Amino acid sequence: MARHLTIAVCQTGPIQRSATRAETVDRLVALLERAAAAKAEVAVFPEMALTSFFPRWEMEDDAEIEAFFEEAMPGQETRRLYEAAAALKIGFALGYSELDRSSGKTRRYNTMDLVGPDGKFIGRYRKMHIPGGTEASAGTTTHLERRYFELGDLGFPVFDYCGVRVGLALCNDRRWPETYRMLGLGGAEVVLIGYNTPLLLDEAPSLGHLRMFHNHLPMQAGAYQNTVWVAAAAKAGNEDGQQLIGGSCIIAPTGELAAQVTSLDDEVIVHRADLDLIAVCRKVNFDFELYRRPDQYRLIAERAGPL
């Protein structure tokens, strides 16, 4: 029998710093309802879907910083989203800032959780490729993620979602071919991605017009080269004075854009993903077992930078 998974990408417009968690969760529940009404079986929300993209600011005070983080997931304010999922029978992937005190030390991660259509936790991913720097003076005023987040320490896990193998990634992860390859080797059929991408690049204004091209190019290549479905949700629009690109999309294992948003607001796009297309695409070019040369790729896992 043909296998399908109907995927919804739930893009959000800006989530201003002034918004309460309750207001934001209201918006996410409304998006989830629209996804469920379109018969979607899983939804993906943006990276840091519960707050403004705060790494654009340089903050010192722990209390001020930790107001952007979740210590429990679900917590008091987010529980409604999980209850909505169970009621609507649609799971989701949600990006948020995670405060982990389980080791006795405070650790902060840029995290995405996968939740099942019963509203129960399935698995967690912590962003592996944290961009930017730690100080605004480094000239990376829009990317202070390394100030606030530790590097992901959970590998590139692939989870069983109702019989479909699903991997997760966040924002900058999508630019690195290793992300898709690790998930592809992990057996992923679907990769769910959340992102926040500023339109303006302080570091290279001459490349600004290529931001959307550079959003889609590595995701389309990653889908094609690993024969996976990719579904990616942006947080978009003018958020606290900073313009974020949209371009949320669903990409087939052929690399084709199957669906794409046309706004910078809260918007849902849905595609019924044909999982059997994966085997067709794999057969043509990408029989990994037959054609890859892992012993020849050692440098990739040995060295960070160029020789």
Add this chain to the structure above:
Amino acid sequence: MARHLTIAVCQTGPIQRSATRAETVDRLVALLERAAAAKAEVAVFPEMALTSFFPRWEMEDDAEIEAFFEEAMPGQETRRLYEAAAALKIGFALGYSELDRSSGKTRRYNTMDLVGPDGKFIGRYRKMHIPGGTEASAGTTTHLERRYFELGDLGFPVFDYCGVRVGLALCNDRRWPETYRMLGLGGAEVVLIGYNTPLLLDEAPSLGHLRMFHNHLPMQAGAYQNTVWVAAAAKAGNEDGQQLIGGSCIIAPTGELAAQVTSLDDEVIVHRADLDLIAVCRKVNFDFELYRRPDQYRLIAERAGPL
């Protein structure tokens, strides 16, 4: 001072089985003259630029097979190309079928040599990702490369070409992200590629309309993700009854198509590649030393196929 390398892609139309080596070398010399007239400093020719793409046929007889191979490079018939390079002061990368008897055993490789503007050999690459099968009955009538070629055994070398770091790749290699990553980690600034790509896919006719998209997508992503210039030369047109796609191109480290052919014939395209653009692109997203996580990528170098 700004660094540039003016690159010529020398696409060829079909090279029929009935053509003599002398006739074919005449065409390559004519292309090299056009490249030099356009002030190019290096030219790239297709994969198997001296013969028809013979792996479309199932052959048994060693003499019949070896008529497509070169035992010496340059040999008697190819020497003129090297002499033209020296006279015109333009080097080249040339794809050909290599017969290596140096070990006492006959070995056959799908090979590309890099030759300097003095007409002297710089370095050799042997195709790492050999597609297709060994028997026509496997349903891969257009891809019997594994019948005729051993797997490349020279790694992914990067050569010094007049002060520019140049890597080589052949056809199917361009679809695998590891090719570009290995060359990028090897310090490549420019990647020269030759290919022969049939328009019709026996294995998946439903993907036929995507052949050109699947030609450019992984090369554009490879250029972007490794901040290298990519220049790729096709053998194109109706060759011995089989239609080969063209689409030869020069791609910037931004992933943008900087130049592209518009024919399926012998055609030269030239672009003055700004090598300083590499550092600009690298700074924005791809500071490998700072952001890559090699210890997290071990599976890529350990396993061929998915878990």
